[in-house]
Amino acid sequence: GQQLNQSPQSMFIQEGEDVSMNCTSSSIFNTWLWYKQDPGEGPVLLIALYKAGELTSNGRLTAQFGITRKDSFLNISASIPSDVGIYFCAARRINNYGQNFVFGPGTRLSVLP
Amino acid sequence: NAGVTQTPKFQVLKTGQSMTLQCAQDMNHNSMYWYRQDPGMGLRLIYYSASEGTTDKGEVPNGYNVSRLNKREFSLRLESAAPSQTSVYFCASRITGSNQPQHFGDGTRLSIL
Numbered sequence A: 001g002q003q004l005n006q007s008p009q010s011m012f013i014q015e016g017e018d019v020s021m022n023c024t025s026s027s028i029f030n031t032w033l034w035y036k037q038d039p040g041e042g043p044v045l046l047i048a049l050y051k052a053g054e055l056t057s058n059g060r061l062t063a064q065f066g067i068t069r070k071d072s073f074l075n076i077s078a079s080i081p082s083d084v085g086i087y088f089c090a091a092r093r094i095n096n097y098g099q100n101f102v103f104g105p106g107t108r109l110s111v112l113p
Numbered sequence B: 001n002a003g004v005t006q007t008p009k010f011q012v013l014k015t016g017q018s019m020t021l022q023c024a025q026d027m028n029h030n031s032m033y034w035y036r037q038d039p040g041m042g043l044r045l046i047y048y049s050a051s052e053g054t055t056d057k058g059e060v061p062n063g064y065n066v067s068r069l070n071k072r073e074f075s076l077r078l079e080s081a082a083p084s085q086t087s088v089y090f091c092a093s094r095i096t097g098s099n100q101p102q103h104f105g106d107g108t109r110l111s112i113l
Helices: none
Strands: A005-007 A010-014 A019-024 A031-037 A044-049 A055-058 A061-065 A071-076 A085-092 A107-112 B004-007 B010-013 B019-025 B031-037 B044-049 B065-068 B074-078 B087-094 B108-112
Touching: A005 A085, A010 A019, A019 A085, A019 A107, A031 A061, A031 A071, A044 A055, A044 A061, A044 A071, A071 A085, B004 B087, B010 B019, B019 B031, B019 B087, B019 B108, B031 B074, B044 B065, B044 B074, B074 B087
Parallel strands: A010 A107, B010 B108
Antiparallel strands: A005 A019, A019 A071, A031 A044, A031 A085, A055 A061, A061 A071, A085 A107, B004 B019, B019 B074, B031 B044, B031 B087, B065 B074, B087 B108
16 A cells, blocks of 8 residues: 655654654655644644645644655754654545545654753 | 544453444544554554445454444444454544545554453
8 A cells, every 4th residue: 555654763852952854655645744643642633735845834843745745844843842742644645535544654752851 | 622532542352352442523524534553553544434324444444344323423343352453543534525634533542362
């Protein structure tokens, strides 16, 4: 099936640092989403991207829909302890009415005080 | 403002036992989904329902059955639980026919002994 690759798999950063992570695929998608999952909870949507090249921000988070439509990037600026969690990307093809979204394996973020 | 509600939150079963996981959403969404989440892997789709009265297999349907009881509720049943089905199960919903993202419940943590 379709595969999304996320990198890095995990990262440890100091509080206050900026974070960058990405999601890539060999397939083209029309929608990219970024979710965050806290321990013991379900994924929560952070940012949705619907157009190639689109750059969208949500507070300290910024995500981009890659021009090739095969990738997406998420940046977090000035990290804080509550940024800890697993970040998942998800993607969908517009003609994929039934199958809907595929998910990456996640990037686990740890923020050190 | 409940969103997607899953019950139970935790469950331990013996091999061969049966169980039904419940999911309900109050957002008037057409589509509902069941995923499983295993360590190091992205969410994998088990079954989905694009509308009341319809269900379709996802990526990993074997060993599961589903029922779309009405627009609000979508249940997942394990007829004869196996240790390989130990996982965290997430239900999600969204508006059909759009690029709107999925909204997730908090998950059911299921252990099969």
